[in-house]
Amino acid sequence: MSNVLNDRPRVGKETRARVLDVVAHLGYEINLTARHLRAGRTDTVAFVVPGFQTYFDEIADRLAAAFGAQGRHLVVESTGARPENELAALSSVRLSMYDGVILSVAGLTLTEIEGVRTTAPLVLLGEVEVPERFDHVMLANAEGAALATARMLATGSRRIAIAGGDPGGPHDGAGMAAIRRAGWVRAHEGAGLTADPALVAPGAGVGPEVGREAVRHLERSGVDYDGVFAVTDSTAVGVLAGLAEAGRRVPQDVQVVGFDNLDLAEFTVPGLTSVDPGRDAVAHHAARLLQRRIDGATPEPEHVVVPVRLVERGTTRAS
Amino acid sequence: MSNVLNDRPRVGKETRARVLDVVAHLGYEINLTARHLRAGRTDTVAFVVPGFQTYFDEIADRLAAAFGAQGRHLVVESTGARPENELAALSSVRLSMYDGVILSVAGLTLTEIEGVRTTAPLVLLGEVEVPERFDHVMLANAEGAALATARMLATGSRRIAIAGGDPGGPHDGAGMAAIRRAGWVRAHEGAGLTADPALVAPGAGVGPEVGREAVRHLERSGVDYDGVFAVTDSTAVGVLAGLAEAGRRVPQDVQVVGFDNLDLAEFTVPGLTSVDPGRDAVAHHAARLLQRRIDGATPEPEHVVVPVRLVERGTTRAS
C-alpha cells in the first residue's frame, strides 16, 4: 500500500487503482506521527522566540520561505521570555520533535547555556554572548547603535537620551540593550563628547510603553535632551507618542532613531529613521547554518555578525 | 526503565538510582516522536494563521497561555495566505501531527471548506462564512464597523471613506472587508444618510501600505471626505501616515477609526480610536471549543460571535 501512496515505480496500474479505491472508501488518513518515527525526521523546523512580536514575525516569514522551498515546515513557538522555557527548548527532549531548532535567546545567561548538552541541529539567534560551540547569528549591535547616535550628533543633537532595555535591571549587563548602549557611548567618544548617564532612561522591556515612560521620565526629571536613541523600533513608537504628549516637535526639537527598521517604521509620523538589521541576511544565515547541521555535517561552529545600515526618514533632520 | 523515567510508583529506590545512573552515563535522550506514536497524542496544538502578524500575535499569546496551563504546547504556522496551504492545514494528514488545530481562515471560500473531510479536533477562526458542521469563532464585524462609522457621524463627519480589503477584488464579497463595509453602509442608513460608493478606496490587503494608498487615492480623485474607517488598525496606521502627508489634521479635518484595537493603537499620534474585538474572548472560546473536541466529545458545532466595543482615543473628536 505504501508503495502506491508514495508513488513508487514498480506497481501495476491495476493494483494501484484497486488500492486507491479502497483507501478512498475507508477514509484512510496517513498517520504522520508513525511516519516520523519510521523516517527519523519530522520535516519540521522550529523557530523558538521569546514572544510573538513583529520583529520575529518578519524573520519568521523569511525562514518559512527558506525552509518551505525545501519541503520543510516552519513552526513558531514562544517561550514567553521565561528562561526555563528557553532551556526546555534547548533540551534534546523538545528538540527531538523537530529536525532542527532556531532559538532566539533572550533571557538566558552564558553560564546557563553552557550547561546545555545537545547534539540535535541547533542554531542560536540573538544579541547575547553564547558558548563557542554553538552556531550563532547576531547583529552588529554596537555598530548600529553608534551609527544611530552619530547620525543625530551630526545633525546637531548634543544631549541624546537612550530609551528601552531596563538599564540597571536584573537582565542588564550582557543583554541586547547593554550592547546597544555601549554603541551609544562609543559614538559620543568618537565625536569627542561624553554620554551623560542622566540620559539613560529607566524602564524594563522593549515595547512602546517603555518608550513613552522613558520620555515621561526625562520630562519629569527636567533634564535637557534633544535626541533619543530607542533600542528597538517598538520602543521608538512609544517615544514618539511620549514626545507628542510632551509637546516636543520631531525632528525640530528632538531627533529620534530606532533599531530594527520594522515595516512599521515607514508609517509613523514622521517616518522613523532606524537601523536596519538586514533581516534577509539574518534569516539566510540562520537557515543555512541549520541546514548544514541537519545534513549531518559537524563543521566548525560559525558565529555570524550581520552588518547593519541606517535608513533615514523624517525623525532625523536633513544633513 | 520507562517506569523510572515517568516516576511510576512501584519502583525500588535502589533500582531507580541505578537506572538513572545508567541513563545519565549513556546520555540517553527520550525520543518524542516514538512517544507520540505510542501515546496517540503529541500534546501540541497548532494555530494556523494566514501570516505572522500583530493581530495574530496577540491572540497566539493568549492561546499559548490557555494551552500551556494544561501542559500542552502551542505552535504557530503560517499559510502565507495561500488557499492551498489553508486546505493542506485542514487535511487530516497535517492534522495528525497535532492534538488539535485552530485555523484562521482568510483565503478559502465556503465551497472549498465544504469539501474538507476531517474528523480531527478543529476550530475555525475568522471573518468568513464556514459550513455549519465546524466550530467557528468570529467577531461581530458588521456591528463593529457600524459602531465606528456611527461614532464619526455623531461628531460631525458626513463624508466617511472606507479603506482596506480590496473592494471589488477577487477575494471580495464574502471576506472580512466586505462584511465590515456592510456595517459602514448600515450605519449611514441608521442615520438617514447614504454611503457614497465614491468613498470606497481601492487597494488589496490590510497592511499600512493599503491605508496610505487609499488616502492618496482620495486626494488624487479630489473627492470630498472628512472621515476614514480603516478595516484594520494596521490599515489605519497607513491612513494616518497618508493624512499627514496630505496635510490633513486628525481629528479636526478628518476623523479616523480602526478595527482590532492593537496594542499599537494606544501609541499612534494621535491615539487611534478603534473597535476592540475582545481578543480575550476570541482566544477563550477558541481554546474551549478545541478542548472539548480533544476530549473526545462530539457535541453540536458551536458558532460563536464575539461582541465588540469601541475604544475612543484621539483620532475622533470629543462628543
Next chain:
DNA sequence: GTGAAAGCGCTAACAT
C-alpha cells in the same frame, strides 16, 4: 509485480 514482515523507540500490560 506483489505481498509479507521487520523494526523505528516508546510504554502499558503482563509474567516472573
Next chain:
DNA sequence: ATGTTAGCGCTTTCAC
C-alpha cells in the same frame, strides 16, 4: 518489585 514483551502505523527490504 522487577524484567519482558506486544504493538502503536509506517516504510523498506526481502521472499515469492
